[in-house]
Structures are given as structure tokens and as C-alpha cells.
Amino acid sequence: MTTYFVGFFLGLHRICDQVMAIKRGNYRKKKVSSTSWKKQLKSWSIRIVVGFFALSIFWVLCLKFINPPITYLMIKRGFQWQSEGKGFKIEKDWLPYDDLSNNLKRAALAGEDAHFMSHNGFDTDAIKQALEKNQSGKPLRGGSTISQQVAKNVFLWPGRSWLRKGLETYFTFLIEIIWSKKRILEVYLNVIEMGQGVYGAEAASHYYFNKSAKSLTKKEAALIIAILPNPRQWDARRPSNYVNSRANNIVRYLSHYEIPD
Structure with missing residues (x-):
């Protein structure tokens, strides 16, 4: 009987370890996904701002010589x-x-x-x-x-x-x-x-x-x-x-x- 309970608890412990490992893996994936999303947002924001400044300067420069x-x-x-x-x-x-x-x-x-x-x-x-x-x-x-x-x-x-x-x-x-x-x-x-x-x-x-x-x-x-x-x-x-x-x-x-x- 004692051997039975020891085996049961060891098995339960292994299951808990596996569940925690899966959770840690999912958390890392979510963290990586969240970090990736923030990086993409920052990258696109910079592109939009730089694009606006470049386009507006080009526009003004063109109209220095071309009549609107x-x-x-x-x-x-x-x-x-x-x-x-x-x-x-x-x-x-x-x-x-x-x-x-x-x-x-x-x-x-x-x-x-x-x-x-x-x-x-x-x-x-x-x-x-x-x-x-x-x-x-x-x-x-x-x-x-x-x-x-x-x-x-x-x-x-x-x-x-x-x-x-x-x-x-x-x-x-x-x-x-x-x-x-x-x-x-x-x-x-x-x-x-x-x-x-x-x-x-x-x-x-x-x-x-x-x-x-x-x-x-x-x-x-x-x-x-x-x-x-x-x-x-x-x-x-x-x-x-x-x-x-x-x-x-x-x-x-x-x-x-x-x-x-």
C-alpha cells in the first residue's frame, strides 16, 4: 500500500511538472509575441513619421519650381x-x-x-x-x-x-x-x-x-x-x-x- 501511494504521488508530481513546463513555455511564447508586436508597432511608427517628413519636404521642394x-x-x-x-x-x-x-x-x-x-x-x-x-x-x-x-x-x-x-x-x-x-x-x-x-x-x-x-x-x-x-x-x-x-x-x-x- 505504501508503495502504491508513493508511486501515485510521484506520478502526480511528474504531471504537475509537465503542466508547469507547458505554462512556462506558453508564457515565453506570449512574452515573445508581445515583444514582437511592440517592436513592429515602433518600427511602423518610425516609418510613418520619417515618411511624412520626407514626403512633405519633397512636396515643398517641388512647389518651389512647379506652380500648384x-x-x-x-x-x-x-x-x-x-x-x-x-x-x-x-x-x-x-x-x-x-x-x-x-x-x-x-x-x-x-x-x-x-x-x-x-x-x-x-x-x-x-x-x-x-x-x-x-x-x-x-x-x-x-x-x-x-x-x-x-x-x-x-x-x-x-x-x-x-x-x-x-x-x-x-x-x-x-x-x-x-x-x-x-x-x-x-x-x-x-x-x-x-x-x-x-x-x-x-x-x-x-x-x-x-x-x-x-x-x-x-x-x-x-x-x-x-x-x-x-x-x-x-x-x-x-x-x-x-x-x-x-x-x-x-x-x-x-x-x-x-x-x-
């Missing part, structure tokens, strides 16, 4: 126009920087970005003023430089989310490094929304004054820039008192601004 054919905003506005039963409308015509009226270039600086030639893409004074005006908790408005507007219009989508604002900051930083001030101003004056379905100075000049942006007068250039805060509601041909007053102020300070050459 269309923007997200143009497409969005086109469909909005179509949904109102007015047809899909995008009027634009690229005009090289040297052909654009100097009056228009100076008007853009006078009306939109007084420190364009000296800042690195961000006007800290304008940002501080915008923050002070938005202490009430309303969405952040104002403070955008020409460089920031180019980053937003060419590379991004309309919106006020922190993600879009962060990407705007990133692309502003890139174009300030890779592009020249001349290129930034050229792209700005050719892609900015200047009316309902009208984009860029050349299309706007023909739309409002039946002439090329090559020969805009000081007042005509100032009127086009004066409507930019609300180009779908304001009209350079029939300016309100406010728009006309803004245009007159732009004309007054036009000669004070140096433009890229």
Missing part, C-alpha cells in the same frame, strides 16, 4: 458653388511674379503683412494682438502672415483645429526655409481666394476691372487686397464704405513697403 495647379479650397468652393445650382466654378490664371503689378505686391504687404520682409514666417506682434482679442474664448482669429496663408491654402484644408494649426506652423517653417520671399509672395498672389470662384490676381483683375494684373493702378490693387478678409461677400467694383476706407489706407502707405526682387 489647384488647392483643396478651390475644389471645396467649387462644389459649394455647384450645390447652389450655379455650376462648378474655378477661375484662375497664373501670372509670373515679374509680370504682376508692383502696386499689387506692395498693396499685399500694406494690407495683409506689414512685416513680411523681416519676419521668419510668424509675426509675433500680430499673434499677441490676436490672442488679446480672443481672450473671450472664441476661436482664434487674426495674426496670420502671408507665409502662413500660403501654407494653409496650398498644403492644407480650411479649419481651426489644433491639428491643422500645427501643420500650418510646420509648413510655414518649411516654405520659409526652402522658398524665397519672392516665391512665397508669387504663390500667394496666384492662389489666394479673391472672389466667388475667383483665385489669384490675374483672374481677379479681369473679373473686377477687365484688365490684366500687370497694369493695376494703386487704387485698383488696393481694392483687391482690401476685400481679402471676406472675398465672397465684398466686391472691389462696388466697395462698401469700410472696404473703400481700407483701400485708401493701403494706398496711403503703399510707397513705404519694399518688395522682393
Whole structure:
């Protein structure tokens, strides 16, 4: 009997050892599997981040030499126009920087970005003023430089989310490094929304004054820039008192601004 119990317990001990060995093996497999999954996640995360930076830098570099054919905003506005039963409308015509009226270039600086030639893409004074005006908790408005507007219009989508604002900051930083001030101003004056379905100075000049942006007068250039805060509601041909007053102020300070050459 004693021999029987000893044999039973020895057998039970062997079974327990085998069960524990199987559990330890499974645990090691799970641990290896978990470690492998974490490594793969880390590897793909690094690839995505590196890929984003490489692609964005390549994109900005390409547009230093290639004129952007269309923007997200143009497409969005086109469909909005179509949904109102007015047809899909995008009027634009690229005009090289040297052909654009100097009056228009100076008007853009006078009306939109007084420190364009000296800042690195961000006007800290304008940002501080915008923050002070938005202490009430309303969405952040104002403070955008020409460089920031180019980053937003060419590379991004309309919106006020922190993600879009962060990407705007990133692309502003890139174009300030890779592009020249001349290129930034050229792209700005050719892609900015200047009316309902009208984009860029050349299309706007023909739309409002039946002439090329090559020969805009000081007042005509100032009127086009004066409507930019609300180009779908304001009209350079029939300016309100406010728009006309803004245009007159732009004309007054036009000669004070140096433009890229």
C-alpha cells in the first residue's frame, strides 16, 4: 500500500511538472509575441513619421519650381458653388511674379503683412494682438502672415483645429526655409481666394476691372487686397464704405513697403 501511494504521488508530481513546463513555455511564447508586436508597432511608427517628413519636404521642394495647379479650397468652393445650382466654378490664371503689378505686391504687404520682409514666417506682434482679442474664448482669429496663408491654402484644408494649426506652423517653417520671399509672395498672389470662384490676381483683375494684373493702378490693387478678409461677400467694383476706407489706407502707405526682387 505504501508503495502504491508513493508511486501515485510521484506520478502526480511528474504531471504537475509537465503542466508547469507547458505554462512556462506558453508564457515565453506570449512574452515573445508581445515583444514582437511592440517592436513592429515602433518600427511602423518610425516609418510613418520619417515618411511624412520626407514626403512633405519633397512636396515643398517641388512647389518651389512647379506652380500648384489647384488647392483643396478651390475644389471645396467649387462644389459649394455647384450645390447652389450655379455650376462648378474655378477661375484662375497664373501670372509670373515679374509680370504682376508692383502696386499689387506692395498693396499685399500694406494690407495683409506689414512685416513680411523681416519676419521668419510668424509675426509675433500680430499673434499677441490676436490672442488679446480672443481672450473671450472664441476661436482664434487674426495674426496670420502671408507665409502662413500660403501654407494653409496650398498644403492644407480650411479649419481651426489644433491639428491643422500645427501643420500650418510646420509648413510655414518649411516654405520659409526652402522658398524665397519672392516665391512665397508669387504663390500667394496666384492662389489666394479673391472672389466667388475667383483665385489669384490675374483672374481677379479681369473679373473686377477687365484688365490684366500687370497694369493695376494703386487704387485698383488696393481694392483687391482690401476685400481679402471676406472675398465672397465684398466686391472691389462696388466697395462698401469700410472696404473703400481700407483701400485708401493701403494706398496711403503703399510707397513705404519694399518688395522682393
